[in-house]
Amino acid sequence: AQSVTQLGSHVSVSEGALVLLRCNYSSSVPPYLFWYVQYPNQGLQLLLKYTTGATLVKGINGFEAEFKKSETSFHLTKPSAHMSDAAEYFCAVSGADSWGKFQFGAGTQVVVTP
Amino acid sequence: SAVISQKPSRDICQRGTSLTIQCQVDSQVTMMFWYRQQPGQSLTLIATANQGSEATYESGFVIDKFPISRPNLTFSTLTVSNMSPEDSSIYLCSGLPGDTQYFGPGTRLTVL
Numbered sequence: 001a002q003s004v005t006q007l008g009s010h011v012s013v014s015e016g017a018l019v020l021l022r023c024n025y026s027s028s029v030p031p032y033l034f035w036y037v038q039y040p041n042q043g044l045q046l047l048l049k050y051t052t053g054a055t056l057v058k059g060i061n062g063f064e065a066e067f068k069k070s071e072t073s074f075h076l077t078k079p080s081a082h083m084s085d086a087a088e089y090f091c092a093v094s095g096a097d098s099w100g101k102f103q104f105g106a107g108t109q110v111v112v113t114p
Numbered sequence: 115s116a117v118i119s120q121k122p123s124r125d126i127c128q129r130g131t132s133l134t135i136q137c138q139v140d141s142q143v144t145m146m147f148w149y150r151q152q153p154g155q156s157l158t159l160i161a162t163a164n165q166g167s168e169a170t171y172e173s174g175f176v177i178d179k180f181p182i183s184r185p186n187l188t189f190s191t192l193t194v195s196n197m198s199p200e201d202s203s204i205y206l207c208s209g210l211p212g213d214t215q216y217f218g219p220g221t222r223l224t225v226l
Contacts, residue, residue: 042219043118043217044157044206049214051213090157100215101147102159102215106155107156
């Protein structure tokens with residue numbers, strides 16, 4: 001079974017500042033990890049994913065995340081926040097023992113201030 | 115990847131009635147899912163929609179309340195039956211063509 005913890009339900013960043021969203025997971029099998037973004041009144045859009053291979057993954061809109069097995073983490077970063085990054089971000093995990101069933105974190109609401 | 119559409123995008127319904135939500139995928143997908151997202155919360159999996167057989171429901175969700183159909187590999191429906199205000203949520207479908215889930219835009223349901 002898998003679970004996901006997102007630290008911080010709300011994050012406020014200044015435009016141009018670093019965005020850091022934290023995600024820790026637990027999994028009894030090698031995990032597949034995902035970050036999704038949800039803009040107001042819209043569905044979820046995939047930002048990036050880690051399945052196998054390189055542990056630093058790059059996604060859309062300048063976001064990247066690093067899989068750290070020793071820390072069971074998959075934190076999401078963006079060097080310079082833009083106003084358009086204001087949204088809710090969800091970390092999700094799945095594993096080979098429950099293929100297709102994604103466990104989502106509680107979400108982090110990002111507010112970007114001028 | 116997969117592009118997923120849902121109908122309706124939103125609806126306001128009366129207590130005790132039922133609403134059927136349609137989900138269409140632009141390509142065949144091995145698995146489809148239905149989620150509920152209550153206001154201000156994360157996604158909760160309702161069920162896995164199985165093609166040609168009964169859906170697999172998660173704990174706390176039952177077929178009588180949320181009947182699901184999946185007649186082929188690109189289409190599924192979710193019915194919310196005998197609705198109450200507690201059913202007011204966003205309902206999202208998703209498709210899994212490989213190792214990544216792709217989501218529809220959601221159906222925003224308000225029950226009065």
